Amino acid sequence: QRVIFSLIQPTGIPHLGNYLGALRRWKELQDEKTAPTKKRRRNNRLIFGLADLHSLTLKQDREVRRQNSRQTFASLLALGLDPNRSALFLQSQIQEHAELMWILSNVASTGYLSRMTQWKDKIGVGKDASMEQLDEKAREKLKLSLFSYPVLQAADILLYRPNFVPVGEDQLQHVEFTRQLARSFNSAYARDLKAPTFNLPEVMLSPAKRIMSLQQPEKKMSKSDPDVNSRILITDAPDEIRNKIRKAKTDSVEGPLTYDPEKRPGVSNLIEILKHVTRSSKSCEEITQELQDTTLGALKALVAEEIVKNLDGIKEKYDAIMAAGDKEIHSAMVLGTRVARAKAGNTMKHVREAVGLYVPE
Numbered sequence: 372q373r374v375i376f377s378l379i380q381p382t383g384i385p386h387l388g389n390y391l392g393a394l395r396r397w398k399e400l401q402d403e404k405t406a407p408t409k410k411r412r413r414n415n416r417l418i419f420g421l422a423d424l425h426s427l428t429l430k431q432d433r434e435v436r437r438q439n440s441r442q443t444f445a446s447l448l449a450l451g452l453d454p455n456r457s458a459l460f461l462q463s464q465i466q467e468h469a470e471l472m473w474i475l476s477n478v479a480s481t482g483y484l485s486r487m488t489q490w491k492d493k494i495g496v497g498k499d500a501s502m503e504q505l506d507e508k509a510r511e512k513l514k515l516s517l518f519s520y521p522v523l524q525a526a527d528i529l530l531y532r533p534n535f536v537p538v539g540e541d542q543l544q545h546v547e548f549t550r551q552l553a554r555s556f557n558s559a560y561a562r563d564l565k566a567p568t569f570n571l572p573e574v575m576l577s578p579a580k581r582i583m584s585l586q587q588p589e590k591k592m593s594k595s596d597p598d599v600n601s602r603i604l605i606t607d608a609p610d611e612i613r614n615k616i617r618k619a620k621t622d623s624v625e626g627p628l629t630y631d632p633e634k635r636p637g638v639s640n641l642i643e644i645l646k647h648v649t650r651s652s653k654s655c656e657e658i659t660q661e662l663q664d665t666t667l668g669a670l671k672a673l674v675a676e677e678i679v680k681n682l683d684g685i686k687e688k689y690d691a692i693m694a695a696g697d698k699e700i701h702s703a704m705v706l707g708t709r710v711a712r713a714k715a716g717n718t719m720k721h722v723r724e725a726v727g728l729y730v731p732e
């Protein structure tokens with residue numbers, strides 16, 4: 372059996388980057404469980420959910436927050452995650468996440484955390500900024516939760532002792548940190564025990580590891596970008612998809628199409644998207660070669676149609692789930708929470724034993 376675990380922040384309906392980078396993979400892993408041929412069938416134990424505690428690092432109106440969680444959960448169901456084959460839950464429903472985070476904080480070094488890039492990104496200082504260089508204002512902005520975000524993420528992962536964590540490239544640093552914490556914990560507390568408390572989870576990186584913004588293709592596609600044209604949501608209607616792709620920023624380089632993420636980021640991102648939505652095994656260079664004589668307009672039309680095909684049916688399912696009130700969401704959550712709680716409780720028993728905290732009978 373392979374245990375596979377991943378979360379998504381509930382900051383609204385997922386976009387094409389989330390989909391190609393992670394969610395589509397989650398669904399494929401689920402389908403492997405019931406594949407028609409034995410050869411393809413895998414015994415995957417799947418645990419997925421919403422990192423709603425993490426999303427507290429983003430200031431939001433409480434109604435918006437509640438609505439976002441609902442929408443994100445409905446999106447997971449709409450894209451075909453099935454609560455009977457994948458446990459789907461909310462991080463905040465399982466108190467062990469916060470508990471394990473505190474315990475792991477005792478082996479998490481602030482030096483390592485200060486070198487990580489996400490908090491720098493969020494408070495708008497350069498990737499190479501050091502703690503000492505922060506001015507008063509930046510320090511005020513850098514809340515403890517943003518700084519210790521990776522420790523909570525490590526707790527999420529380690530609680531379920533997964534073998535694999537399917538994520539996009541922006542999460543590599545966090546999984547690497549998680550492995551480091553697991554090692555530190557094992558050597559600090561579990562050296563004399565029969566088995567280490569934590570195993571070292573591995574990243575399962577999707578080939579579509581980094582989809583870029585349609586408007587600023589040198590930045591990744593992101594839910595927090597104020598420009599709605601920068602991303603395609605998995606519930607966008609076909610005409611919205613066509614429109615956003617038509618408006619996607621490219622360039623005015625003359626001559627044949629070329630794939631060059633440095634010099635032609637916009638065009639290259641479209642080719643990249645095309646490769647992944649068509650699940651092509653060819654390289655981006657080969658695909659570009661074949662499309663050499665295609666105009667930019669025709670490339671955009673082609674990409675848009677392939678995205679439309681890929682996301683076909685998701686919007687309808689999403690609308691139906693949202694229209695039906697909370698029934699389907701609620702019953703999926705009950706199932707998933709039960710699975711998550713059992714697993715988390717079990718791990719915490721081992722953790723409490725390892726560190727010498729009271730373990731109730």
Ligand code: TYM
Nearest residue numbers: 378379380388389392393422524538539580581582591592
């Ligand atoms: P989040 O919510 O930002 O993203 C969810 C997933 O989508 C992937 N992703 C992308 N992949 C390709 N191109 C993009 N432009 C793109 N944008 C996002 C992300 O890599 C991720 O897999 N910190 C996490 C949530 C989290 C988590 C965890 C993940 C909390 N605890 C434990 C795994 C395990 C995050 O903010 O993901």
